[in-house]
Amino acid sequence: MATTSDISKGCFFKQDGELLTVLSYDHITPGKGNAIYSTKCRNVKTGKQSEVRFRSGEKVDIVRVTIVEMQYLYEEGDSLVCMNQETFEQISVPKVAFGDAIKFVKEEMILSIRFDDDEQPLDGVLPKHVELVVTYTENGIKGDSTSKSLKAAEVEGGINVQVPLFVETGDKLRINTETGEYVERVK
Incomplete structure (x- = not known):
């Protein structure tokens, strides 16, 4: 199991049964006591943002992800239908996975979609x-x-x-x- 030193921007971890992604983090060293990791996170399913704090050296359940380049085809309800460039398989990715950048998504754009071990889409990253x-x-x-x-x-x-x-x-x-x-x- 990983520790707090393995936390980085963009990593995924499980906390209280919820899957979270790290938006930003700070390593705080107060004058007295142990160091603290303060992370600003987004819940993968709901999109709700929260702050999670860890003591230095605390164990963290980090989730390994796979990144797949996919082409955005069309919008379907609260999801975007994307196609795998290699297998031509189409999947639905929830809009909440893209955060505020969803407004910049255009048809035929190539997106980086991150999947967990169960091949569920976690989030999407647009070109810079x-x-x-x-x-x-x-x-x-x-x-x-x-x-x-x-x-x-x-x-x-x-x-x-x-x-x-x-x-x-x-x-x-x-x-x-x-x-x-x-x-x-x-x-």
């Missing part, structure tokens, strides 16, 4: 960046290229993003899927 076309934005002020001012823009899928003033309707933008922030304009 997606390219989306601006569907609406106000006109910027001509000649204002020196300031770091931002304006609101709507991109494909109805997603609102803050962009520089020079971005216009019809431009293709690279967006970070983890933060939802503008990265650059794509030619």
